[in-house]
Amino acid sequence: MTNLKGYKDIPIGGMITEAGNSEKYKTGDWRSLKPIWNEEGCVHCLMCWVFCPDTAIIVEDGKMKGINYDHCKGCGICARECPRKEKALYMVKEE
């Protein structure tokens, strides 16, 4: 508890001054299942990206680039919604 800040150290009213700083909070350790991306099978339709609740699909220049494992909670929606017959995303047990 010693690392807690006193009232003089925090902004007035307990304001959070950095927008979107929850990015520093890693929710990746919630995972019991882990999505694996098979790049060759991917057609970059971005269905995984549009349905991801955790903004954990990395997209650059309109192309799927990988998974943000720091924040992915392993819900499995991306693998479920991947429209490829040979899924470009599949779930494995988290080690």
Added chain:
Amino acid sequence: MATLKELSRVPEVLAPGHRMCAGCGAPIVVRQVLRAAKAPVAVANATGCLEVSTTIYPYTSWKSPFIHVAFENASASLSGVEAAYQSLKRQGKITDEIKFVAFGGDGGTYDIGLQSLSGAMERGHDMVYVCYDNGAYMNTGIQRSSATPMGADTTTTPVGSVRPGKLGWRKNLTKIMMAHGIPYVAQISPSHWNDLYQKAEKAFAVKGPAFLNAIAPCPRGWRHDSAETVQMTKLAVDTCFWPLFEAVDGKVRVTYKPRQKKPVVEFLKTQGRFRHLFRPENEGLIEQIQAEVDREWEELLALERLSQEQAAE
């Protein structure tokens, strides 16, 4: 029509690291709606899952200005913010275009926040209110709300020998909002992301209040696998349990008509909260639910026909 490729270039307003459950429907709705804003947004939130999980001190997931006051007054808070903005704009102290959007769950919208929402819509504030309807007070432990569907098992309508889950039909909030005579009302589902995007675009573009009602499954409360969230919304739309439609200045248009309307059983059987409906003693209930879904769907189609007839005159 926007492509996902184009949409992926829009900066995200909701940052990851929020503590919504895995597979939650609400952040999917938020991400999809905010992509259509095309201007900086100021966000208000009613108390609920979304509010508590995105703003756990000392973190926030919002990359936009954010205000939360209490459970019942997201619309009232945002009305004030919007009115202040309009005043500053008139005085020439602010020139930027800013959009105002409020999010509330069904508890904060159908029940507790209904008075402030009704007031804000009636006063005509230039804002968008988005309700993410997961059909119960999921944040506090799955208590029934007026959006809870008939027959659903919740902790305050428990299934037992006395009753088979919630007895009454849910409130039709979208219709209540249409009755306010506001410029834009629509019902949306994250599974139909393009339909959702187009409606959100219209809601943000319209001058005056707009209301969007989104279905947002809760894997905990609905008791389905977290991977099935989007499939749930798809089933809700295909069974006409959650029809997709819009009302522009009161003119109703059904934006998606399932080619083959699925029986509502398809939706019910996938969720643990409806499991007891399949016991022999509850046989009649599914028929009742189907009848009510059919009635609402037919009524909606009739409203659409009426709107078309009026337009043709």
